Amino acid sequence: MLNVQQSIFLDIVQSFITKQNPTLRNANWPELYIIAKKQALSGLLGYYLGRVPEARCPTNLAIQLKNDYYANIAQSVLQENAYENLSIILNDNCIDHLYFRGAIMRKFYPIPDLRSMSNIDVLVKSDCVSQVCKLLEAEKFELKQYNSGICSASKSTVTFNIHPSLSIPSKHGNPVMPDAGFQNAYMKNKNFFVLDDSYHLAYIIGNIARYITTQRCSIRPICDVAVFSYANKDNIDWEKVEYLLKEHNLWDFAVFLFSCCTEYFFHQSYVPYKDKANTEIICEFLDFLLQNGAQINSGAAIDTQHTSLLKTTQNRIADIFSKKTSQDKNLIDFLKKIGL
Numbered sequence: 001m002l003n004v005q006q007s008i009f010l011d012i013v014q015s016f017i018t019k020q021n022p023t024l025r026n027a028n029w030p031e032l033y034i035i036a037k038k039q040a041l042s043g044l045l046g047y048y049l050g051r052v053p054e055a056r057c058p059t060n061l062a063i064q065l066k067n068d069y070y071a072n073i074a075q076s077v078l079q080e081n082a083y084e085n086l087s088i089i090l091n092d093n094c095i096d097h098l099y100f101r102g103a104i105m106r107k108f109y110p111i112p113d114l115r116s117m118s119n120i121d122v123l124v125k126s127d128c129v130s131q132v133c134k135l136l137e138a139e140k141f142e143l144k145q146y147n148s149g150i151c152s153a154s155k156s157t158v159t160f161n162i163h164p165s166l167s168i169p170s171k172h173g174n175p176v177m178p179d180a181g182f183q184n185a186y187m188k189n190k191n192f193f194v195l196d197d198s199y200h201l202a203y204i205i206g207n208i209a210r211y212i213t214t215q216r217c218s219i220r221p222i223c224d225v226a227v228f229s230y231a232n233k234d235n236i237d238w239e240k241v242e243y244l245l246k247e248h249n250l251w252d253f254a255v256f257l258f259s260c261c262t263e264y265f266f267h268q269s270y271v272p273y274k275d276k277a278n279t280e281i282i283c284e285f286l287d288f289l290l291q292n293g294a295q296i297n298s299g300a301a302i303d304t305q306h307t308s309l310l311k312t313t314q315n316r317i318a319d320i321f322s323k324k325t326s327q328d329k330n331l332i333d334f335l336k337k338i339g340l
Helices: 004-017 029-038 042-048 059-092 102-108 126-138 197-213 220-231 238-247 251-266 279-292 298-305 313-323 326-337
Strands: 097-100 120-124 142-145 151-155 158-163 185-189 192-195
Touching: 004 029, 004 042, 004 220, 004 251, 004 279, 029 042, 029 059, 042 059, 059 097, 059 102, 059 120, 059 126, 059 158, 059 192, 097 102, 102 120, 102 220, 120 126, 126 142, 126 151, 126 158, 192 197, 197 220, 197 238, 197 251, 220 251, 238 251, 251 279, 279 326
Parallel strands: 097 192, 120 158
Antiparallel strands: 097 120, 142 151, 151 158, 185 192
């Protein structure tokens, strides 16, 4: 079950998503800060200081929270300028490209600057990756190539992940979809594409499943599913989402996730599925996310993104089973509860 401070933190997140003020009367700020920092969402606490009457925080910590809040905004501005400049460069060189994950998800939050992101994911066609890397190198970005084919380009606090393909991670050893990025996108202007909402949602859910099975998932992508699916509920082809995820044996997990988003974040159903997850399992799921947090190094995440795709979810679970510790058994039981 969730403890008091976890519940308060989740109330803060839910209030932010739904444009309300959280209840902070019983907040233990040092403990809240630890939870929020682990989720890369400490800027949210700084945002609510001064906006909620009962938000009384120790002075030194209040200064730190405000600094985190301003740092979120500054980083957001830097990243936004960076991907706008990259789009200009790619358009000038007639290179088709699209942004996905955080760079798109953040736009659906009430205050996009507070949806932090560690890197900017860009999809280009596989035969253009080397050209894009040279263009970024000319802009003084430092490059790092991964076995997955992804190129990481970093300068100061901005990092681009240049992807040569985009596929929904598969479960139980099914082959992943062939590169379906541009085939599931439409051109917005010149060489700039936008990923189809239905495919994007399925892709995000597939990535959440992959991260959860490797115990590296935070609450942020769950919030992404909530705000993105709610904002686009009338545009999403729900039959397509169901088809894509069933193809990858991820549909049971997706239904659980939708239930979690509708029941917890919005307190109303907005998806065409009536199955409701057990409240205790939802709490266990949220506790799992808060315990793990956004602790992964972005480079490590890049390296394993397609290579586990290196290791299918089934093989990962088999590895866990082979260890036969009580903790691993608890993880397996938990994965089964949420449809993985």
